Structure formats: C-alpha cells, structure tokens
Amino acid sequence: MATKALIIPAAGSGSRMRKEVPKPFLTLRGQTILERTLSVFMPLGSLRQVIVATSGEFAAGARDIMEAVLPDDVAGEAVIGGAERQHSIRNALERTADVDLVLVHDAVRPFVKLAHVEACCRAASETGAALLGIPAKDTMKRVDDRHIVRETPRRSSMWQAQTPQVFRKSLLVKAYERAAQDRFTGTDDASLVERLGEAVKVVEGDRMNMKLTYPLDLQMAELIIDNIQN
Numbered sequence: 652m653a654t655k656a657l658i659i660p661a662a663g664s665g666s667r668m669r670k671e672v673p674k675p676f677l678t679l680r681g682q683t684i685l686e687r688t689l690s691v692f693m694p695l696g697s698l699r700q701v702i703v704a705t706s707g708e709f710a711a712g713a714r715d716i717m718e719a720v721l722p723d724d725v726a727g728e729a730v731i732g733g734a735e736r737q738h739s740i741r742n743a744l745e746r747t748a749d750v751d752l753v754l755v756h757d758a759v760r761p762f763v764k765l766a767h768v769e770a771c772c773r774a775a776s777e778t779g780a781a782l783l784g785i786p787a788k789d790t791m792k793r794v795d796d797r798h799i800v801r802e803t804p805r806r807s808s809m810w811q812a813q814t815p816q817v818f819r820k821s822l823l824v825k826a827y828e829r830a831a832q833d834r835f836t837g838t839d840d841a842s843l844v845e846r847l848g849e850a851v852k853v854v855e856g857d858r859m860n861m862k863l864t865y866p867l868d869l870q871m872a873e874l875i876i877d878n879i880q881n
C-alpha cells in the first residue's frame with residue numbers, strides 16, 4: 652500500500668471565529684478540534700508521519716496532542732506556519748519523509764470520514780492528485796470587482812473543494828516549486844497542481860466535512876457530536 656505523510660495546517664489566527672485561542676486548539680465537548688481531527692486519520696493504512704503547522708506559541712500544544720493520539724509507528728512533528736496557509740504547507744512539505752502520498756487536511760475539519768479519506772487516497776494513487784468535494788447546492792455567480800455578474804456556470808459543473816487533498820509527493824513538491832518561482836498564491840493545494848496542467852480528480856465526500864470557520868459552525872459541531880457521531 653502507498654506510504655503516506657499527513658500535513659495538518661493549524662497555524663491560522665481564526666479571525667472569523669473571533670476567539671482568544673486559534674480554532675484547532677478550541678475544545679469541543681472535552682476534546683480539542685485538532686485532537687478530534689487527528690484521531691480520524693490514525694487507522695489509515697501505511698501512515699508514516701504527521702506534520703502539524705502551528706504558530707510558535709502553539710507548537711508545544713500540538714506536540715502534546717500528537718503524543719496522546721499518534722501510535723508508536725507514526726512519527727509526529729510540529730513546524731512553524733507562515734503568514735498564508737500556502738506558506739504553512741510549504742514549511743511542512745519540506746519536512747516530509749520519503750513517502751508515496753502526501754495528504755493535506757485542515758485542522759478544522761474534524762468530521763471527515765475515514766472511508767472518504769481512503770477513497771481520496773485511492774484516486775490520488777491513480778491520477779496523482781485528488782481532493783474531496785461536494786456538489787454546489789447554490790447556483791454560483793462569477794462577478795467582477797463591481798459585483799456585476801459575468802457568468803453563471805452550470806450548477807452541475809460546480810463543486811465545493813474540501814480537504815483532504817492528496818498528491819503523489821513528487822507532484823506536490825514540483826507544484827510548490829513552480830508556485831514559488833511564479834509567485835502564485837492559491838486558496839488550496841490542488842490549484843497549484845492544476846496550473847501544471849496535471850489532472851486533479853474530485854472525489855465526492857459529504858456535507859459533514861465542513862470547515863469550522865464562524866461561531867455558528869461551533870454550535871453545529873456540538874450538535875453533530877451530541878446527536879450524530881455517537
């Protein structure tokens with residue numbers, strides 16, 4: 652089976668959540684969001700390494716959480732994140748071991764299902780790059796900077812990108828090198844691979860895999876933990 656490294660970006664400030672503590676270190680029903688997220692991935696076959704990117708202040712906290720969650724045969728490491736998510740991933744990518752696949756998963760998506768992660772890994776083993784996504788439920792408008800609609804793409808062709816995003820390591824490294832050369836910044840990792848002209852496959856996940864972003868999302872998360880997960 653393909654060997655794997657998992658990168659968890661957790662170095663954001665959580666400005667939209669408006670809490671003292673960054674989102675991955677908030678506690679939901681007695682468990683930090685980071686711990687809950689990491690736990691999902693631990694049964695994944697041939698997982699060799701976990702790298703969490705945090706701000707300097709939270710690196711020790713991330714190490715403690717990894718200590719509690721990671722089995723002995725999975726190496727854990729905390730790296731310092733950057734100003735943009737892409738910089739945080741880059742710092743972590745530099746530390747990855749010699750693995751076949753690199754998985755990137757937001758610390759703040761604790762409700763991803765292992766079966767969906769596995770499906771995404773299988774797809775990436777075939778195409779080189781795959782991500783979880785869901786069909787757009789709203790009609791999407793492409794607008795200009797005056798908010799005038801320029802295009803209404805067919806809704807059935809529009810998907811919302813989630814994580815994990817999974818890549819052959821060699822391909823992701825090349826994509827990050829090219830982005831640095833071109834000073835390209837994307838809002839996800841797949842977009843860096845797409846601009847190399849490589850095929851990126853979207854694997855259908857589900858709506859539970861939401862990114863905890865706003866205060867309302869925390870209430871939804873507690874509802875999920877209390878009513879659905881157990």
Ligand code: CTP
Nearest residue numbers: 660661662663664665666667734735736739758
């Ligand atoms: N992230 C990161 N490094 C950054 C920015 C974000 O590692 N410089 C991480 C966040 O910690 C989070 C994930 O990327 O786990 C998704 O980002 P987002 O939901 O936007 O989190 P924040 O950037 O923290 O929140 P906000 O945009 O509201 O400030």
Ligand code: MG
Nearest residue numbers: 663664665736
């Ligand atoms: Mg952000």
